[in-house]
Amino acid sequence: MKILRTIGVDDLDDIAIGGAVLGTGGGGDPYVGKLMAQQAIRKHGPVKLVDVSELADDALVVPVCMMGAPTVMTEKLPQGDELMNAFTALEKVMGRKIDAVLCGEAGGVNSTTPFVVAASSGLPLVDGDGMGRAFPELQMVTFTLSGVSATPMVLCDDKGNSIVLDTVSNGWTERLARAATIEMGGSALLAFYPMSGKVAKEAVVRGTLSLCAEVGETLRAARSAHEDPVAALAGLLGAEILFHGRIMDIERRTEGGFARGKATFHGVEEYKDQTLRLDFQNEFLIAERDGEVLATTPDLITVLEADSGDPVTADSLKYGQRLVTLAWPCNPLWRTPEGIELVGPRYFKYDMDYRPLSAAG
Amino acid sequence: MKILRTIGVDDLDDIAIGGAVLGTGGGGDPYVGKLMAQQAIRKHGPVKLVDVSELADDALVVPVCMMGAPTVMTEKLPQGDELMNAFTALEKVMGRKIDAVLCGEAGGVNSTTPFVVAASSGLPLVDGDGMGRAFPELQMVTFTLSGVSATPMVLCDDKGNSIVLDTVSNGWTERLARAATIEMGGSALLAFYPMSGKVAKEAVVRGTLSLCAEVGETLRAARSAHEDPVAALAGLLGAEILFHGRIMDIERRTEGGFARGKATFHGVEEYKDQTLRLDFQNEFLIAERDGEVLATTPDLITVLEADSGDPVTADSLKYGQRLVTLAWPCNPLWRTPEGIELVGPRYFKYDMDYRPLSAAG
Numbered sequence: 192m193k194i195l196r197t198i199g200v201d202d203l204d205d206i207a208i209g210g211a212v213l214g215t216g217g218g219g220d221p222y223v224g225k226l227m228a229q230q231a232i233r234k235h236g237p238v239k240l241v242d243v244s245e246l247a248d249d250a251l252v253v254p255v256c257m258m259g260a261p262t263v264m265t266e267k268l269p270q271g272d273e274l275m276n277a278f279t280a281l282e283k284v285m286g287r288k289i290d291a292v293l294c295g296e297a298g299g300v301n302s303t304t305p306f307v308v309a310a311s312s313g314l315p316l317v318d319g320d321g322m323g324r325a326f327p328e329l330q331m332v333t334f335t336l337s338g339v340s341a342t343p344m345v346l347c348d349d350k351g352n353s354i355v356l357d358t359v360s361n362g363w364t365e366r367l368a369r370a371a372t373i374e375m376g377g378s379a380l381l382a383f384y385p386m387s388g389k390v391a392k393e394a395v396v397r398g399t400l401s402l403c404a405e406v407g408e409t410l411r412a413a414r415s416a417h418e419d420p421v422a423a424l425a426g427l428l429g430a431e432i433l434f435h436g437r438i439m440d441i442e443r444r445t446e447g448g449f450a451r452g453k454a455t456f457h458g459v460e461e462y463k464d465q466t467l468r469l470d471f472q473n474e475f476l477i478a479e480r481d482g483e484v485l486a487t488t489p490d491l492i493t494v495l496e497a498d499s500g501d502p503v504t505a506d507s508l509k510y511g512q513r514l515v516t517l518a519w520p521c522n523p524l525w526r527t528p529e530g531i532e533l534v535g536p537r538y539f540k541y542d543m544d545y546r547p548l549s550a551a552g
Numbered sequence: 553m554k555i556l557r558t559i560g561v562d563d564l565d566d567i568a569i570g571g572a573v574l575g576t577g578g579g580g581d582p583y584v585g586k587l588m589a590q591q592a593i594r595k596h597g598p599v600k601l602v603d604v605s606e607l608a609d610d611a612l613v614v615p616v617c618m619m620g621a622p623t624v625m626t627e628k629l630p631q632g633d634e635l636m637n638a639f640t641a642l643e644k645v646m647g648r649k650i651d652a653v654l655c656g657e658a659g660g661v662n663s664t665t666p667f668v669v670a671a672s673s674g675l676p677l678v679d680g681d682g683m684g685r686a687f688p689e690l691q692m693v694t695f696t697l698s699g700v701s702a703t704p705m706v707l708c709d710d711k712g713n714s715i716v717l718d719t720v721s722n723g724w725t726e727r728l729a730r731a732a733t734i735e736m737g738g739s740a741l742l743a744f745y746p747m748s749g750k751v752a753k754e755a756v757v758r759g760t761l762s763l764c765a766e767v768g769e770t771l772r773a774a775r776s777a778h779e780d781p782v783a784a785l786a787g788l789l790g791a792e793i794l795f796h797g798r799i800m801d802i803e804r805r806t807e808g809g810f811a812r813g814k815a816t817f818h819g820v821e822e823y824k825d826q827t828l829r830l831d832f833q834n835e836f837l838i839a840e841r842d843g844e845v846l847a848t849t850p851d852l853i854t855v856l857e858a859d860s861g862d863p864v865t866a867d868s869l870k871y872g873q874r875l876v877t878l879a880w881p882c883n884p885l886w887r888t889p890e891g892i893e894l895v896g897p898r899y900f901k902y903d904m905d906y907r908p909l910s911a912a913g
Binding site for chain 2: 353357358359369370374
């Protein structure tokens with residue numbers, strides 16, 4: 192199997208930052224995700240990143256994830272063992288050895304959780320994920336679009352409880368896993384969507400972890416060269432700058448296991464006298480400037496510190512921060528009618544159609 | 553294996569009525585429980601009732617149950633197949649054949665559910681249960697007092713979803729199963745507390761199903777002989793008559809998956825000018841007459857139609873009904889400090905100690 196690259200402790204800085212950028216405000220704090228993965232790599236050795244095309248058609252590939260409100264996930268940072276519990280329990284349910292680890296979503300925590308399992312198990316990690324971004328519910332993966340069942344799925348908590356789910360639909364997996372996660376204290380560790388190498392080649396958003404690394408490298412290089420990190424990143428991603436402004440108001444609540452809310456920004460510089468509103472449910476879902484919808488889910492909306500370009504998650508937004516909002520087109524798999532039904536604005540109860548962004552630049 | 557008796561379609565009338573009497577107001581409507589069991593016996597043949605002492609020490613015995621608010625259980629009467637789904641799935645998890653079926657609790661529905669599984673599987677049914685009555689939470693069984701783990705446990709719904717739980721305590725099983733049951737629409741089907749024949753001989757409340765049958769027979773015989781069915785039943789059970797009166801007020805709510813509330817009765821005949829208050833959480837837990845506590849959980853409090861002696865569940869109490877309230881001592885297993893901690897008044901947040909009733913008559 193050809194190894195794309197080997198990921199050591201130091202590489203995690205860029206990947207975690209990149210994950211938080213693609214995480215579009217959700218997916219948890221990149222700092223804690225990074226620490227967790229670094230600890231595992233220090234203990235077990237570096238991780239082998241492979242392209243999905245390298246997998247044998249009959250290989251068994253399993254994504255791992257942390258589920259819950261990002262605020263809680265961050266407070267209840269798991270030990271690597273808990274993730275391994277879910278992974279090895281699913282191996283037992285499947286009655287065969289798992290051959291490769293997969294990333295469920297790009298995000299501050301969930302683009303790094305698979306590194307914990309890959310390091311601990313010694314298995315290769317596929318360079319890709321099920322979203323190309325983060326989303327709040329577990330059926331919202333390209334795997335669902337390819338007809339992959341989320342179950343059998345194993346869900347573990349920090350106390351030693353575990354649950355094996357077998358459901359009639361991925362929507363039911365979400366409902367039952369969400370209820371269990373809330374009861375478990377707001378976060379849980381999952382191994383789910385077991386799939387063959389053959390299916391993975393069709394179902395996976397490719398290159399996500401390499402892109403995370405590249406995002407982190409681009410921000411770091413721009414800062415070293417005293418260039419504008421936000422502009423450099425927008426160039427890399429083909430992203431449009433939607434707004435530059437300060438947060439004037441944040442409304443948030445933890446509801447049904449999600450961090451929901453709205454943030455309102457007042458513009459600076461060329462956006463003076465303008466207002467941006469971002470709606471989030473873990474992730475940023477809708478960007479409206481002076482009442483005009485500029486971008487909607489599933490296109491990616493992310494928020495960066497204006498000077499450093501560092502990504503800011505929805506749960507760490509604070510009054511007065513000066514931030515830039517970027518948006519760029521989602522993976523084409525999401526732009527199908529099935530994709531829009533699964534993750535478009537109407538799923539999230541917004542009375543509007545999806546308005547596809549074009550790639551900028 | 554010596555068979556105590558064979559239970560056919562007609563025997564279920566008495567057993568279901570008896571289950572509702574021992575069910576102390578909870579455990580669901582005896583009529584629907586009976587129909588479900590009769591359907592299974594008609595299809596698969598009669599059920600062999602055996603004493604727990606007949607089991608081999610290394611036999612695998614599994615209780616089955618329906619979980620949920622009784623009102624919902626009654627509305628969502630399951631097909632026999634759904635109970636068998638949980639049972640056979642647990643057999644698969646255990647990796648061996650189950651040798652006998654056990655009753656989890658006595659109640660209108662749950663003293664009859666095991667007949668469905670015993671008839672469908674052809675396995676013997678143990679004459680006993682885990683309570684000698686009904687209780688609202690699944691850790692509240694004598695099995696817990698004997699150190700039996702509720703897990704591995706399988707929980708199924710009517711849609712085809714199933715969950716395997718493996719928990720660190722029976723209290724955690726209750727929490728996670730309750731959350732899943734609520735999400736599944738308010739009721740679910742369980743196979744749990746897998747135990748050996750050796751453990752069952754220590755952990756089971758013996759003779760519960762025979763007693764259910766005897767209760768039903770006693771009521772029926774008294775009515776045929778134009779005798780007082782309530783007096784006949786009190787004699788059989790060693791029960792004290794606490795009150796005779798009409799319901800003047802009922803307060804109820806479905807909360808956290810339970811049917812909770814209070815019923816207030818105004819006395820008739822020798823109880824004229826007196827008031828009885830019954831508190832329930834699925835089951836009747838506390839009986840207070842004119843402010844004096846007469847009986848508390850785990851002793852059994854049940855309510856009967858004054859003339860017919862038919863048991864009345866907490867969810868079918870109606871304004872104006874004329875009812876008699878009986879109470880009698882619980883199984884001695886519940887009267888230990890561990891038993892009182894698990895199911896005594898303080899567990900249910902009543903600020904009072906357990907006051908053991910003496911057997912009457």
